[in-house]
Amino acid sequence: MRHLATYLLALALSTLAVAGPGAQAQGRDGPLRIEITEGVIEPLPFAVPDFVAEDGRARDLAAQIADVVAADLAGTGLFREIPENAHISRVTSFDSPVQFSDWKAINAQALVTGAVATGAGGRLTVKFRLFDVFAEAPLGEGLQFQGSTGSWRRMAHKVSDAVYSRITGEAPYFDSRVVFVSETGPKNDRRKRLAVMDYDGANMQYLTGDQSLVLAPRFSPDGRRVLYTSYETGFPRINILDVTTVQRRALDDQPGTMSFAPRFAPDGRTVVFSLNRGANTDIFTLDLASGERRRLTSSAAIETAPSFSPDGRFVVFESDRSGTQQLYIMSASGGEARRISFGKGRYGTPVWSPRGDMIAFTKQNAGRFHIGVMRTDGSEERLLTSSFLDEGPTWAPNGRVVMFTRETAGAGGAPALYSVDISGRNLKRVPTPNAASDPNWSPLLE
Amino acid sequence: MTSPRTLLILAVAMGLSACAGGFRGDGAGSGYGSGTGAGAGAGMGVYDPASPQYFNQTVGDRVFFAVDESTLSAEARATLDAQADWLIRNPEYSAIVEGHADEQGTREYNLALGARRASAVRDYIVERGVADARLRTVSYGKERPIEICSTEACYSKNRRAVTVISAGSSS
Numbered sequence: 001m002r003h004l005a006t007y008l009l010a011l012a013l014s015t016l017a018v019a020g021p022g023a024q025a026q027g028r029d030g031p032l033r034i035e036i037t038e039g040v041i042e043p044l045p046f047a048v049p050d051f052v053a054e055d056g057r058a059r060d061l062a063a064q065i066a067d068v069v070a071a072d073l074a075g076t077g078l079f080r081e082i083p084e085n086a087h088i089s090r091v092t093s094f095d096s097p098v099q100f101s102d103w104k105a106i107n108a109q110a111l112v113t114g115a116v117a118t119g120a121g122g123r124l125t126v127k128f129r130l131f132d133v134f135a136e137a138p139l140g141e142g143l144q145f146q147g148s149t150g151s152w153r154r155m156a157h158k159v160s161d162a163v164y165s166r167i168t169g170e171a172p173y174f175d176s177r178v179v180f181v182s183e184t185g186p187k188n189d190r191r192k193r194l195a196v197m198d199y200d201g202a203n204m205q206y207l208t209g210d211q212s213l214v215l216a217p218r219f220s221p222d223g224r225r226v227l228y229t230s231y232e233t234g235f236p237r238i239n240i241l242d243v244t245t246v247q248r249r250a251l252d253d254q255p256g257t258m259s260f261a262p263r264f265a266p267d268g269r270t271v272v273f274s275l276n277r278g279a280n281t282d283i284f285t286l287d288l289a290s291g292e293r294r295r296l297t298s299s300a301a302i303e304t305a306p307s308f309s310p311d312g313r314f315v316v317f318e319s320d321r322s323g324t325q326q327l328y329i330m331s332a333s334g335g336e337a338r339r340i341s342f343g344k345g346r347y348g349t350p351v352w353s354p355r356g357d358m359i360a361f362t363k364q365n366a367g368r369f370h371i372g373v374m375r376t377d378g379s380e381e382r383l384l385t386s387s388f389l390d391e392g393p394t395w396a397p398n399g400r401v402v403m404f405t406r407e408t409a410g411a412g413g414a415p416a417l418y419s420v421d422i423s424g425r426n427l428k429r430v431p432t433p434n435a436a437s438d439p440n441w442s443p444l445l446e
Numbered sequence: 447m448t449s450p451r452t453l454l455i456l457a458v459a460m461g462l463s464a465c466a467g468g469f470r471g472d473g474a475g476s477g478y479g480s481g482t483g484a485g486a487g488a489g490m491g492v493y494d495p496a497s498p499q500y501f502n503q504t505v506g507d508r509v510f511f512a513v514d515e516s517t518l519s520a521e522a523r524a525t526l527d528a529q530a531d532w533l534i535r536n537p538e539y540s541a542i543v544e545g546h547a548d549e550q551g552t553r554e555y556n557l558a559l560g561a562r563r564a565s566a567v568r569d570y571i572v573e574r575g576v577a578d579a580r581l582r583t584v585s586y587g588k589e590r591p592i593e594i595c596s597t598e599a600c601y602s603k604n605r606r607a608v609t610v611i612s613a614g615s616s617s
Contacts, residue, residue: 187594213589215553234542235584236557258561258585261554274554276585279516279565281558302558318555325555348552362552388596391552407549409596438553 041425043080044109044167046073049091050084051114051126058124061149062116065126065156069112071200072160072174076401077426079167082108094127103133110139112163122148126155130163140166153202154445161444171398174199177442178394178403179217179226179243180417182206183435187413192437194228196243199396199441201431207246216392216438217241220264223442227251227262227271238262238273240288252286252293261304265332266312272296272332274304283317285332296334307351308332309376316340316350316359316376327361329376340378349392352376354443355399358422362391362404371404373422384424388413392437397444403430405437496536498611505532508608509567513601514551516562518570526567529609530574540580543567544608547588548601560585567607 048070053062073079089102094115103111114128127144131137143162145155154175161172182195182204192214197204207226208214215236217228223243230239233250236258241248251271252259262273271286283296283306297303301321308315309332316329322339325346330337341347345365352359356376363370363383369390374381389407396402400422407415415437417430430439493500501507506529509522518526533541545564547556564583572578593600 188591190589213586215589256582258557260557274558276558276561278569278583279562281561302555302562304554304558305552318552320555325552348555364551389549411594411596413594413596 041078043074043078045080045082045107046070046110046112047082047087047103047106047108048073048112048114049087049089051116051128052091052094054094054115054117057118058116061118061124061152062114065114065116065152065159066112068153068156068200069114069128069160069163072157073163075200075428076164077421079110082106094129098131100131100133100136103131108133110163110167112159114159118149122150124149124152124155126152126159128159128162130166153198157198170400172444173396173398173401175445176397177219177223177445178417178430178439179207179219179442180432180439181214181217181437182432183415183437184210187411194226194241195432195436196226197432204433207241207243208248216261216440218263218440219442221266221268221443223445225268226440227264227273229260229262236260238271251288252291261306263307265308266310272306272308272315274306283315283334294334296330296332297337305349309352310354310356314352316352318348318350325364327359327378340374340376341381342378343381351393351395353395353399354397358399360393360395360402360422362393371402371420373402382422382424384420384422385418385427390418392439394439394441396441401426403439403441405439407437498539501529501532501536501609501611505529507610508606510602511563511605511607513548513605514559516559516566518566522567523570526570527574530571530576533571533576533580534574537580538613539611540582540614542610542612543571543581543583544590544610545583545585546590546604546606546608548604549588549591549596550601551588553587553589556587557585558587560587563605563607567609571609 048066050066051062053059070081074081086106088105089099091113111131111133112128117125125146127142129142130139132139145158147155157174160174165172176199177196178199179196181192183190183192185191191210193210194207194214194217195204196207213231215229217226219226226241226243228239229236237253238251238259239248240251258276260274262271264271269288273284274281275284280300281302281304282298283303285294299321301319303317303319306315306317313332314329315332318325319328325348326339327341327347327350328337328339345363347361347363349362350359358373359376360373363372368386370383371385371390371393372381372383387406388409391405393402393404401419403417403419405415406418407413414435417432417436417439419430420427506525509525543564545560547559564585568581568583591604593603
């Protein structure tokens with residue numbers, strides 16, 4: 001009989017701790033974890049029976065929360081759900097002893113049990129326990145979350161996050177959101193508007209109308225504000241929008257220029273972006289409080305798509321100063337840049353991993369587009385996808401998954417959101433009601 | 447024999463009706479509509495030479511580029527010579543030059559590439575004697591294709607810069 005520990009070992013083997021040059025770029029000494037195995041991991045079988053409803057009003061949510069937890073875990077590709085109709089035991093009381101033999105019999109390696117109670121004023125309490133079935137022991141302490149009934153999905157994601165972290169040793173990512181561009185209309189008259197949703201596509205809301213073209217929204221580090229490019233004035237300008245109030249303002253309006261490709265610095269106080277004047281596009285930073293602008297690049301080439309390192313010390317960006325689009329890293333105050341991409345083809349839209357160890361990018365080569373990752377020194381380049389048009393990766397908060405835009409070819413072509421594990425496994429479409437592009441993944445919610 | 451004045455009014459009226467749906471240019475700019483077929487047919491082969499419709503149809507409002515290039519071809523320069531002449535003869539108009547790219551490229555890069563193309567057109571027209579203040583540029587990157595297939599036949603028409611005429615000496 002295999003124990004949960006065996007699976008843990010399998011997961012651990014698929015990641016290899018390597019201290020590399022990327023650590024220098026970060027000024028860190030600790031080991032970096034990077035997955036180098038392309039082998040298939042057998043998903044860990046788990047069971048999440050319906051949570052126990054502790055009062056009549058909690059009954060529907062008790063089942064729905066268990067479903068969301070199961071979908072989160074199975075959606076990683078690392079876990080496989082044993083469906084409810086195969087269960088032998090029924091969990092009718094959260095505190096009753098677990099009948100481990102019943103779960104062993106169906107080979108459930110991990111078991112998640114939980115309970116849901118409603119309270120006055122729309123309060124909701126969700127508790128759960130995680131068990132290693134073959135060790136016949138709990139894995140970690142039981143946890144309890146409280147919130148409003150309306151936030152039941154978030155509470156389910158928090159349960160999943162705890163389970164995922166305990167079993168994989170990785171940081172969690174389910175309790176997070178994605179801001180993106182929702183698209184309707186034919187290819188030659190596309191309407192675009194900003195929208196935000198849970199990482200799994202639930203709870204979608206629009207943030208703007210579709211009167212003017214909008215592009216590439218990016219969350220602030222606290223997830224409360226969004227930078228994006230808008231053609232509201234007829235010219236591309238960076239706007240900043242409050243996600244809660246949906247109020248927006250132009251960031252920096254310099255007549256005769258175009259500004260785009262904004263991203264926050266990790267401190268949330270500085271924005272790095274591209275400013276075009278005439279034929280030239282360079283990278284600048286803007287201090288949000290003082291409005292002070294600082295120029296980081298000054299070559300005649302196209303310099304765009306800047307992204308800060310998580311420690312705020314460096315900026316990775318793309319430039320065609322060598323003749324084609326390639327990736328470079330420079331100090332966050334500008335100055336000399338070091339080229340990091342040297343493979344065949346063109347490289348664009350680099351994004352620094354929240355872990356600091358890798359850069360995700362779009363690669364264009366031989367008529368195909370790829371999403372790839374590489375170390376911050378350009379080594380260990382690995383292409384995760386290949387299609388007619390993949391672009392614009394964004395990292396999950398834990399740096400294990402990237403989401404991106406995949407557009408299909410032809411007159412009826414349309415974009416959709418996809419996600420893929422950085423191992424290249426588990427490519428899947430993220431559900432959205434309309435065509436969708438330019439996803440940006442929030443940090444883990446507070 | 448109709449007087450030139452009547453002809454002008456007729457031409458403008460026809461031009462407007464051909465642009466039903468507003469003065470939407472090739473992109474989102476507020477100019478006199480262009481685009482293939484606008485104002486064509488209905489026996490209207492000839493516009494008043496001082497009209498934006500004449501500019502769009504007869505002078506030619508757009509030039510095309512090679513893949514990932516913003517260099518002006520001989521054919522493009524000939525079109526832009528005529529655009530500059532028209533703008534010099536019609537000082538009551540200004541223009542926005544829209545730069546566009548085909549879909550083969552990343553979004554941000556294509557915005558910058560479209561800006562290069564628009565800027566190349568603007569610089570050329572200014573060199574030909576049109577006042578700098580009468581021309582603005584904007585890039586739409588790959589956001590506003592006019593042809594929607596995913597082959598070079600369409601891409602070659604989407605890699606363009608369109609000079610959109612608007613009323614007013616400058617903005």
